[in-house]
Amino acid sequence: MSKQRRTISGRTAVITGAASGIGRALAQRLSSYSCPVAIADVDEQGLKDTEASLRGPALRKVLDVSDAAAVHEFAAEVREWAPQPIGAVFNNAGVAVGSTVLDANPDDDNWLWNINFHGVVNGTRAFLPILVEQDEGVIVNTSSVFGLVGMPGQSAYCSAKFAVRGFTDSLRQELRGTGVSAVTVHPGGVNTNIVRNGRFREEPGGPSKEQVVKEFAAMAMTQPDKAAAIIHRGVEAGKSRILVGPDAYLFDALARLAPTRYFDVLEWAQTRLRKRAAS
Template sequence: MAQATVVNGRTAVVTGAASGIGRALAQRLAQHGCPVAICDWDEAGLEETAAAISGPVLARRLDVSDRHGALAFAAEVADWAPAPLGIVVNNAGVTVSQTAAEGSIEDDEWVMNVNFWGVVNGTRAYLPILLRQRSGAVVNVSSVFGLMTFPTQSSYCASKFAVRGYTEALRHELRGSGVNAITVHPGGIRTNIVKNARFHVDDQGGTDHERMVREFARIARTSPRKAAKTIHEGVLKGKDRILIGPDATAISLLTRAVPVHYFDVIERGMKLVRR
C-alpha cells in the first residue's frame, strides 16, 4: 500500500470534469478546501461545474488527447495554483460499442487517444511538479473493463487495461519519491458515458442505442457523488487500487477466482438481469 497523500487544502486537477465522476470529484475536493483546476471537451458542462464550486477554480476547455494542450494547461495551473499540487485525476473517458471485426480504425483511435493517451499526457504534464515537491498523487481512472473484458468493448477494454498497466508500472517507479500513482476501477456509475458513446451494435447484436442507455441505467447503481467519495477517501488512506461499487468488488474477486472463464459466469448473470 502507498503512503497516505495530503490532498485537502492543496490544489487539485481533474480532467473530464463537465459531468459524472469528474464533476462530483471536483465539487467534493473544493468542499475540502482544494483550489481546483478542471478541464473537459464539453465547455458548457464545464461552466456548470465551475459555477457550482464556491472556492478558487480554473476551468479550461481541453481535449486531453492533445499533448501540447495538456502541457499548456499544466503550465497555466502551475502559475495559477494558490497551494501546492496535491492530486491529479486523469478521469476523462469515452467508449465505442462495436464488434472488433466490424470496428473502424477511426473509432479505435478515438477511444485510445482519449482514454489512454489522455492519461499519459496528463501524467507527464504534472509528474515533474509532483516529483519536485516530493509529494502528491496521480490518480488514473481505469474501469472494471480494466479487470475483465466484454463483447463489443474491445477498444474500451484495451484502453482501460493499458491505463491499469501504465499506472501500476509508474507506481513501482515512484517508490521512495513521495509521489503516489493510484488506479481507479469504477463499476457501473450513473454517468453519460453510454449515452455519449459511438454506438454501432450491442453485445446481443442489437442496434437500438436508447435501449442500451436504458439497460445501463438499470444496472449502474453507484452515483457519481458516491464514486467521488470513494476515490477521495481511498487516496487519503494510501490505497494503490480503488474499486468503486459492489459490482467492481465482485468482478475483481471473480476474475481472480476464474481468470479465463469468468465471462461464462457474467453472461449467465446478464441473462437474469435482462429478464
C-alpha cells in the same frame, strides 16, 4: 508494505473530464474539502456548469486530453495559478465505444484510445515533473472494471483501460521511495453520461443505442457523488488501487478466481440484470 496516508484535502486538485459524471462530482466534493480545483474538459458549457456549482477557487480550461501540447500548456497554467501545492491529478476524462472486433470502425477505436489511454499518458507526463519537484502528490488514473476483465463488444475500451492499469502500475514502481505516488481507479457501473456520449455500432437484430443507454442506467449501481467519495477516501487512505461500487468487487474477485471463465458468471448476471432493467 503498510499504506501511507495521504492528504489531498486543502491542496490543489487537477481533474480532467470535469464537465460531467465522476469528474464533476470529484470537483464538487474536493472543492467542498477546501481544494482549489483546476478543471478541464472538451465540453465548455458543462465545465461552466461545474464551475458554477463549486464552493471555492477554480481554474477552468477547455481542453482535449488527446492533444499532448495543450495538456502541457494546461500544466504550466496550473503551476502559475495553484494557490496550494498540487495534491492530486485525476486523469479521468473518458469515452465509450461499443462494437465487435469484426465490425469495428477504426476511427472510433482510435478516438477512444487517444482519449482513454493517450489522454491519461499526456496528463501524467505533463504534471509528473511538477509533483516530483514538490516531492508530493498523487497521479490518479481512471481505468475501469473493464481494465480487469475483457468483455464482448468492448475491445477498444477494455484494451485502453488495461493499458491505463499497466502504465500506472509501472509508474507506481518507479516512484517507490519518493513522496509522489500513482493510483489506479476501477469503477464498476456509475450512473453518468458515458454510454449516452459514446459511439455505438448497432448490429442487425441487436439492441439500439437508446436501449443500451436505458439498460446501463438500470444496471449502474453507483451514483457519481458516491463514486467521488470512494475515490477521495481511497486516495487519502493510501490505496494504490481503488475499486468503486459493489459490482467492482465482484469483477475483481471473478478475474482472480476464474481468469479464463469469468464471463460464464458475468453473462448469467448480465442476463438477469437485463431482464430486471426491461421490467
